[in-house]
Amino acid sequence: MAFDPQKLLSAPPIVTRYTLTENKAILYALGVGARELQFVYEDGLKALPTMGVVIGYPGFIWRDPAYGVNWQKILHAEQSTQIFRPLPVKGELRGETRFVALYDKGADKGTLCIVERKIFDEADGALIATANQTTFLRGDGGHGGSEGSPPAPHAIPDRPADKSVTLESSWDQAILYRLSGDLNPLHIDPAVAKAAGFEKPILHGLCSYGIVGRALVQALVDNNPERLTRMDCRFSSPVYPGETLATEIWIEGEGKAAFRTKVVERDLVVLNNGYAEFI
Amino acid sequence: MAFDPQKLLSAPPIVTRYTLTENKAILYALGVGARELQFVYEDGLKALPTMGVVIGYPGFIWRDPAYGVNWQKILHAEQSTQIFRPLPVKGELRGETRFVALYDKGADKGTLCIVERKIFDEADGALIATANQTTFLRGDGGHGGSEGSPPAPHAIPDRPADKSVTLESSWDQAILYRLSGDLNPLHIDPAVAKAAGFEKPILHGLCSYGIVGRALVQALVDNNPERLTRMDCRFSSPVYPGETLATEIWIEGEGKAAFRTKVVERDLVVLNNGYAEFI
Numbered sequence: 001m002a003f004d005p006q007k008l009l010s011a012p013p014i015v016t017r018y019t020l021t022e023n024k025a026i027l028y029a030l031g032v033g034a035r036e037l038q039f040v041y042e043d044g045l046k047a048l049p050t051m052g053v054v055i056g057y058p059g060f061i062w063r064d065p066a067y068g069v070n071w072q073k074i075l076h077a078e079q080s081t082q083i084f085r086p087l088p089v090k091g092e093l094r095g096e097t098r099f100v101a102l103y104d105k106g107a108d109k110g111t112l113c114i115v116e117r118k119i120f121d122e123a124d125g126a127l128i129a130t131a132n133q134t135t136f137l138r139g140d141g142g143h144g145g146s147e148g149s150p151p152a153p154h155a156i157p158d159r160p161a162d163k164s165v166t167l168e169s170s171w172d173q174a175i176l177y178r179l180s181g182d183l184n185p186l187h188i189d190p191a192v193a194k195a196a197g198f199e200k201p202i203l204h205g206l207c208s209y210g211i212v213g214r215a216l217v218q219a220l221v222d223n224n225p226e227r228l229t230r231m232d233c234r235f236s237s238p239v240y241p242g243e244t245l246a247t248e249i250w251i252e253g254e255g256k257a258a259f260r261t262k263v264v265e266r267d268l269v270v271l272n273n274g275y276a277e278f279i
Numbered sequence: 280m281a282f283d284p285q286k287l288l289s290a291p292p293i294v295t296r297y298t299l300t301e302n303k304a305i306l307y308a309l310g311v312g313a314r315e316l317q318f319v320y321e322d323g324l325k326a327l328p329t330m331g332v333v334i335g336y337p338g339f340i341w342r343d344p345a346y347g348v349n350w351q352k353i354l355h356a357e358q359s360t361q362i363f364r365p366l367p368v369k370g371e372l373r374g375e376t377r378f379v380a381l382y383d384k385g386a387d388k389g390t391l392c393i394v395e396r397k398i399f400d401e402a403d404g405a406l407i408a409t410a411n412q413t414t415f416l417r418g419d420g421g422h423g424g425s426e427g428s429p430p431a432p433h434a435i436p437d438r439p440a441d442k443s444v445t446l447e448s449s450w451d452q453a454i455l456y457r458l459s460g461d462l463n464p465l466h467i468d469p470a471v472a473k474a475a476g477f478e479k480p481i482l483h484g485l486c487s488y489g490i491v492g493r494a495l496v497q498a499l500v501d502n503n504p505e506r507l508t509r510m511d512c513r514f515s516s517p518v519y520p521g522e523t524l525a526t527e528i529w530i531e532g533e534g535k536a537a538f539r540t541k542v543v544e545r546d547l548v549v550l551n552n553g554y555a556e557f558i
Contacts, residue, residue: 030451030455040467179306188319189322
C-alpha cells in the first residue's frame with residue numbers, strides 16, 4: 001500500500017493487550033542497564049517509570065507493508081511519557097495506539113509522525129500512563145498531512161547544570177533491550193544497519209531513554225522510581241551500544257527539571273530538550 | 280510435610296506445558312553468555328543444546344513445603360542432557376518430571392535425588408530430549424530411599440587435554456540467567472546466600488553448564504549447536520558470577536569426549552567428570 005497520511009490519521013486505535021509479569025519488568029530493567037536489586041529481584045520489585053514505553057507497545061508496526069512506509073529509513077525523533085499512577089510490576093494492561101499527527105517536511109526530508117499510546121489498567125479501567133512517540137519517516141515526505149506545526153522543544157537553560165549523572169551502556173545493550181519488544185533489525189543486524197546508513201547497529205532511542213531515565217531517578221527522586229512522573233526528550237543523534245551517557249540536569253522549580261545527555265566518547269549531544277516532572 | 284523419599288518415588292509425573300518462543304531461546308542464550316548472532320537474532324536463530332535444561336522445567340519445586348525439603352541447603356550435583364532431535368526455537372513442548380532415585384547418604388550428609396525430565400514435542404508427540412538433574416538435599420539425610428548406588432562418574436583421562444576453551448561469565452550473569460525460570464533466591468539475594476553458607480550469591484550450576492556447553496559447541500562441532508547430542512557433568516564446586524571458566528576437552532573416539540572445567544581465578548575444578556557426545 002502507498003503511504004497515505006490521511007488514512008493513518010483516521011485509522012481506529014491499535015488495541016494491544018499486555019500481560020505484565022515480574023519477569024518482563026526485570027527484563028526491561030536489564031535492557032536499560034539497571035542492576036539494582038529493587039529493579040531486578042522480585043522480592044520488593046519496583047518498575048522503572050520509563051517502562052511505560054514498552055507496555056502495550058504494538059510492535060515494530062512500520063515494517064508492516066499496510067502502512068506503506070520505507071521502514072529502513074525511520075528514526076525515532078522524540079518521546080514523551082507521563083505517569084498518572086505508579087507503574088505496576090504485574091497485571092493485565094491495555095495499550096491504545098493512535099496516529100495523532102503527521103507533519104510533512106517535504107519529499108526530500110520526510111514526515112514527522114506523532115503516535116500516542118494510552119495505557120490502561122484492565123483491573124479498574126484507569127488510565128495509568130501515556131507514551132507518545134514522534135517518529136521521523138525519512139523516506140516518506142511530500143504526501144501532505146496535519147495542519148500546524150509540531151510542539152516546540154523544551155528549552156535548555158543557558159547556565160551550568162545543577163546535577164549530572166554518568167551511566168554506561170554495554171556493547172550488547174541493544175541485544176538485551178530488544179527482548180522487551182522492539183525487534184527492528186537495525187539494532188542487531190549489521191547488514192540492515194549499513195543499508196540504513198550506519199556503520200554498525202545503533203542503540204534503540206528508547207533504550208538510551210531508559211538509561212537516562214535511570215539517571216533522573218537517581219538524581220531527582222533519590223532512587224524512588226514511582227516519584228518520576230514525566231519524561232520528555234528529543235533524540236538528536238544515534239548512540240552506539242557501549243557508549244557512555246552523561247546527563248546534565250537543571251532544576252526548574254518545584255518538581256520540574258530540564259535535562260540533556262551527551263555521549264562522552266564523542267562529546268556529542270544525543271538526547272536534547274529534555275523535560276522531567278517529579279513528586 | 281515431612282520429607283518422605285518413598286512418597287516422592289511413587290508420585291505421578293509433574294507435567295509442564297512449555298510454549299517455546301524465539302524470545303525465550305534468545306533469553307536463555309544471553310543467560311549463558313552467548314552473543315553470537317545465530318543464538319540471539321531471530322533471523323537464522325538456532326537453539327543451544329543445553330537449553331533442554333530449562334524447557335518444561337517445573338520451577339524451583341523444592342521451595343514448595345509439600346516436598347518437606349530444607350530448600351536453602353540444596354545443591355545441584357549433576358546434570359545430564361540428551362538430545363534426540365535438534366531443539367527447536369519455537370513451538371509447544373511438554374515436560375514430564377519424575378523423581379527416579381533418592382540415595383540416602385546419612386543424616387549428617389543428606390540425600391542425593393535424581394530427577395528425570397522427558398521433553399516432548401506436542402506437535403507430533405516425539406521425545407526430543409531428556410534432562411536429568413541430580414540434586415543433593417544437604418539438609419535431608421537419614422530418611423532412607425532407593426536401593427543401590429548412584430551411577431559412577433565419567434573418568435577424566437590421565438593425559439594432557441586435546442583442546443581447551445576459556446569463556447568468561449559476567450558479574451550479573453545469574454541475574455540474567457534466572458529469567459529463564461530458576462528463581463532460587465540463592466542466586467541473587469545476598470541474605471539468602473549468606474544463610475546457605477556462601478559469601479555472596481553463587482551462579483546457578485546450570486548457568487555454568489550452559490557456558491561450558493558453548494565451549495563444547497565451539498570446540499567439538501564447529502559452532503553447529505545441533506550436532507552436540509549429549510552433555511553430562513558433575514558440579515564439584517560453586518562458581519561466582521564474573522569468574523572465568525576454562526574447559527579442557529579430551530577426544531575419546533568417534534563422537535565422544537570427556538571434559539572438565541576450572542575457574543581460572545581460583546584454579547579450582549568446578550565442573551568435573553564431563554562426558555559429551557556429538558555427531
